[in-house]
Amino acid sequence: MKKYLEAMRCEFKFHLNYRLNLFFGVSYHPIMLLVYYFLWTFIYRAGGSIGNYSLGGMLTYYLITGLLGMFVPIFAYYTMTENIKKGDLIFFLTRPLDFLGYYYFVILTGCLIWSMSAIIVSLPFILWWRNILIFPCINGMLKGMIFTIIAFNMALTLGFILNLLTFFIGDPFGISGFYDFLISLLGGWVLPLDVLPGFIQYLPFKYLYYIPARAFMNYPISLTKELLTAMLWLVFFFAVIRFMWIMGIKKYEAFGG
Secondary structure, eight states: OHHHHHHHHHHHHHHHHTHHHHHHHHHHHHHHHHHHHHHHHHHHHTTOOBTTBOHHHHHHHHHHHHHHHHHOOTTOOHHHHHHHHHTTTHHHHTTTOOHHHHHHHHHHHHHHHHHHHHHHHHHHHHHHTTTTSOOOOHHHHHHHHHHHHHHHHHHHHHHHHHHHTHHHHSOGGGGHHHHHHHHHHHHTSSSOGGGSOGGGGGSGGGGTTHHHHHHHTTOOOOHHHHHHHHHHHHHHHHHHHHHHHHHHHHHHHHTTO
16 A cells, blocks of 8 residues: 555656646636526526526536546546556556555645635635535535545546556547547536436436536535435446456557557
């Protein structure tokens, strides 16, 4: 475990050394919040609405999903693909260091830093909108935190699958644009899923943004059902990752790394 904690420490120092990159990375979040504010204020003042959401509900939803966007690593880490392509994977295969385990802790560190930074830059908006935002009760906060942890792991497994495609098709980021759009739409980042066709809620992507956001907003959620369903999806994705890793390593070794 010490080697993974050391990896987290190095990742933390990396982000501290590149603070400007971190600043510009989170700076788009308040810009998006401003866009959402003027867009939805205009729509609601003109008599429009979306689903059963009030103006405060919509702003709360996009505030939460924006913060989740900083925490859920749907692309995992691009260096995973580079390590496989360039042969640097051999570094992990010849040492007592699990490739996926290493990136799990490294990505977790980065996501915590990015999300905390995003929360800090969001504070002025929380104060500005404090009279219309929906703040979580204790129960909603606990549910939201649980589903945020699930969202992180769900996104990470999808990101791992995307990067492990490198074993079979080369650089998978040629499909990254479509993948990003699909995850954003089906996960509830673009719009709340309850205003989209119902079948979308049977897909696993709702656990990335939609379900955690509704939990934080104190909206009713079948906790037992959603937790069980999410865990089953995670088990399935971990099985896919395990299969891809085994087959990918065989292919990798067959071509001499």
